[in-house]
Amino acid sequence: MTDKIAIIGFGNIAKAIITPLLDKNLIQPENVYCVVKSEKSLENIKKNYKHKINVYESGSKDSKIIWDCQVKLLSVKPQHFKDIIETDNVKIKDNLLVSILAGVSLNKLAQKFPKHTCVRVVTNIPITVGKGLTGISWGEKITKDQKQVTKKLFENSSKVYEFTEDYLDIFLALTSSAPAIIALIIEALSDGGLSGGLPKKMSEELVMEMIIGTISLIKENKLTTSELKNLVTSPGGTTISALRVLEKKSIRSALIESIVAASNRSKEFG
Numbered sequence: 429m430t431d432k433i434a435i436i437g438f439g440n441i442a443k444a445i446i447t448p449l450l451d452k453n454l455i456q457p458e459n460v461y462c463v464v465k466s467e468k469s470l471e472n473i474k475k476n477y478k479h480k481i482n483v484y485e486s487g488s489k490d491s492k493i494i495w496d497c498q499v500k501l502l503s504v505k506p507q508h509f510k511d512i513i514e515t516d517n518v519k520i521k522d523n524l525l526v527s528i529l530a531g532v533s534l535n536k537l538a539q540k541f542p543k544h545t546c547v548r549v550v551t552n553i554p555i556t557v558g559k560g561l562t563g564i565s566w567g568e569k570i571t572k573d574q575k576q577v578t579k580k581l582f583e584n585s586s587k588v589y590e591f592t593e594d595y596l597d598i599f600l601a602l603t604s605s606a607p608a609i610i611a612l613i614i615e616a617l618s619d620g621g622l623s624g625g626l627p628k629k630m631s632e633e634l635v636m637e638m639i640i641g642t643i644s645l646i647k648e649n650k651l652t653t654s655e656l657k658n659l660v661t662s663p664g665g666t667t668i669s670a671l672r673v674l675e676k677k678s679i680r681s682a683l684i685e686s687i688v689a690a691s692n693r694s695k696e697f698g
């Protein structure tokens with residue numbers, strides 16, 4: 429898919445993106461050049477990572493080799509963005525830099541990496557179990573080949589969507605922030621089970637299986653969410669009693685506003 433690839437910051441998300449590609453032999457370990465900040469992470473990767481990739485400590489002389497790779501994945505935390513400096517002697521042409529940093533705009537990337545064509549990507553934490561969602565916005569002058577390479581990086585661990593940059597904030601809110609909202613809902617519903625006398629662990633398991641089952645039902649039978657709701661809500665029954673409480677507490681509005689707030693916050697970072 430690509431010859432050499434540089435990974436600037438080899439943490440949780442970068443590992444989730446690169447490991448399936450190495451597992452499937454789509455890239456060779458000797459062609460992966462990654463940089464991390466601490467000696468601890470360096471030693472940990474050398475000792476424990478299952479593929480024998482090249483790894484360097486940031487700031488070391490050897491780490492400059494990453495700038496000789498045509499394709500780079502930028503995957504440090506946003507607060508470390510300022511520490512990454514493009515070297516003067518970038519020799520190769522058609523350099524591609526793919527950033528997964530939350531809230532760092534294409535404009536900022538282009539200013540910081542003028543010798544690269546930049547791509548901004550938003551992905552989410554389920555990518556670590558191969559079930560991610562990835563939104564991509566292309567920078568100026570992107571080539572067809574560069575688009576293909578970028579998509580291939582993410583296709584093995586996530587579903588890939590292409591957007592103009594305006595949509596990335598709402599995409600981030602809905603896919604990257606919402607796992608925390610779902611976790612909160614699971615926790616709260618489980619506490620409901622707990623209140624009814626079920627042990628916590630059992631309660632949580634039931635909630636998660638119910639969610640998985642509900643999604644399968646909607647998808648397999650191609651139901652709308654309203655159809656599903658009507659299916660389980662009988663006149664004067666238990667479900668309408670539950671829904672009535674949620675409507676009184678304005679849960680719909682709370683959830684809508686939570687996504688809008690996450691999106692607005694993401695815009696502030698950009």
Ligand SMILES: NC(=O)c1ccc[n+]([C@@H]2O[C@H](COP(=O)([O-])OP(=O)(O)OC[C@H]3O[C@@H](n4cnc5c(N)ncnc54)[C@H](OP(=O)(O)O)[C@@H]3O)[C@@H](O)[C@H]2O)c1
Nearest residue numbers: 437438439440441464465466469486504505506529530551
């Ligand atoms: N976590 C999420 O839910 C999520 C979801 C989607 C996207 N993202 C984005 O993905 C990016 C990475 O997140 P993560 O959770 O994978 O972070 P992480 O596990 O903390 O990994 C960050 C990596 O960057 C390295 N690093 C820090 N400063 C560096 C420098 N100056 N030069 C080279 N490497 C440096 C760190 O090295 P050390 O270990 O030595 O410090 C570490 O390997 C973030 O920008 C985030 O916005 C995160």
